[in-house]
Amino acid sequence: MREKIILTEAGFMVLKARLASLEKKLQDLRLSKGEAAEAGGNEWHDNAAFEEAEQKERMFLASIREAKSKIANAKVIKQGRRTIGVGIGTRVKVELENQELEIEVLGHGEGSPADGKIAYDSPLGKAIANKKEGNTGQVTVENEKKKVIVKIINKLSSIINYRL
Numbered sequence: 001m002r003e004k005i006i007l008t009e010a011g012f013m014v015l016k017a018r019l020a021s022l023e024k025k026l027q028d029l030r031l032s033k034g035e036a037a038e039a040g041g042n043e044w045h046d047n048a049a050f051e052e053a054e055q056k057e058r059m060f061l062a063s064i065r066e067a068k069s070k071i072a073n074a075k076v077i078k079q080g081r082r083t084i085g086v087g088i089g090t091r092v093k094v095e096l097e098n099q100e101l102e103i104e105v106l107g108h109g110e111g112s113p114a115d116g117k118i119a120y121d122s123p124l125g126k127a128i129a130n131k132k133e134g135n136t137g138q139v140t141v142e143n144e145k146k147k148v149i150v151k152i153i154n155k156l157s158s159i160i161n162y163r164l
Helices: 009-040 048-072 121-128
Strands: 005-007 072-078 088-097 099-106 117-119 136-141 142-157
Touching: 005 009, 009 048, 009 072, 072 088, 088 121, 099 121, 117 121, 121 136, 121 142
Parallel strands: 005 072, 099 117
Antiparallel strands: 088 099, 088 142, 136 142
């Protein structure tokens, strides 16, 4: 059994929507694959459109398997769980390389560093997991260990934070 991944309810819904989208695209692709097979006649092995459709179908099937596996192994955070320290559902001010960053810690695959959002299982997320204000951790940046200091921890209003 694969390790459980932790997701917010919003992240879980995004994952389910992605699965539905992939399944719809696969269905559409299979229709076009049939048309490509008909257009190629008996020369299926020399039918570039058919071969391309088969390759895309394999890619969609792999993506669908991955999404289903994540859904099956997901632990969705419910409201009402509380903890002290950095966890999923916290907004944290940290100091890294003499620079202050304000980040939100979210579930697996929900990170967007450009938007100040990191996943709990990202390198920085792991470095600050369960830390309290004033605690330090280490994160590897470009093959170098850097000290990260947790300055301020606030809960996000939409998620009750979850201890990692």
